[in-house]
Amino acid sequence: MRLELHPQNPNPRNLKTIIECLRDGGVVIYPTDTVYGMGCDIFKPEAVERIARIKGIDPKKSHFSFICYDLSHLTDYTKSVDTPLFRMLKKALPGPYTFILPASRQVPKMIKTKRDSVGIRVPDNLICRTLVKELGNPVMSTSLPVDEYVEEYTDPEIIHDKFGKLVDIVVDGGPGGVQMSTVIDCTGAEPVVVREGAGDWDAIS
Structure with a gap:
């Protein structure tokens, strides 16, 4: 199923x-401020396992990240964040x-790495x-x-044609991007860029 949501005014x-699909343990493809992603409610282990199967990876060895609504929501899922990191x-x-x-x-536990860390995003995208x-x-x-x-993976119609049978819903929020997010590891003494992507490291460091 492909459902359209307007980027500024999502159809209720x-x-x-x-939302009902996610609550029932469904898997959806949805837009972010970078590429289209695939996801589920992080508290539905069967859905997390299903995504791992779709991608052909071991859920215990995968590095899944998840999306929070805002900065205060993000701090619920991390240990104490010091002032310089919070500023960044x-x-x-x-x-x-x-x-x-x-x-x-x-x-x-399924989403944590062995190092007891986790990747968290707050995309600049109203839909997700x-x-x-x-x-x-x-x-x-x-x-x-x-x-x-x-x-071609910026077009939700093509995404639906190729991957619609693997998931429950493809959320059509208009064209996506082709560049992934910039990944920054903040578990050590100093932040380290692990993957360069759409985010400019110099702008925030």
Whole structure:
């Protein structure tokens, strides 16, 4: 199923259908401020396992990240954030960055890494943040089952044609991007850029 949501004014009926799907343990493809991603409610282990199967990866070894609504929501899922790091997060978010942070107890074990850390995003995209807000839980965020994002994967209709049978709903929020988020590891003494992407590291460091 492909459901359209307007980027600035999401249709309440379609939004309700998507939220019910996530609450029932469904898997959806949705837009972010970078590429289209695939996700589920992080507290639905069967849905997390299903995404791992779709991508052909071991859920215990995968590095899943998830989307929070805003900065205060993000701090629920991380251990204490010191002032310099908080300043950086405030400058960067919402935006095209993924921050790897020490995970709090609220993060499901399945989503934590062995180092007890987790990747968290707050995209500058109203659709995915509204999904998180209405659901009341973070939504898992992982890339589509492709080797790389190319021009055709910016088109939700093509995404639906190729991957619609693998998931329950493709959320059509208009054209997506081809560049992933910039990943910054904040678990050590100094933040380290793990993957350069759409976010400008110099703008926030």
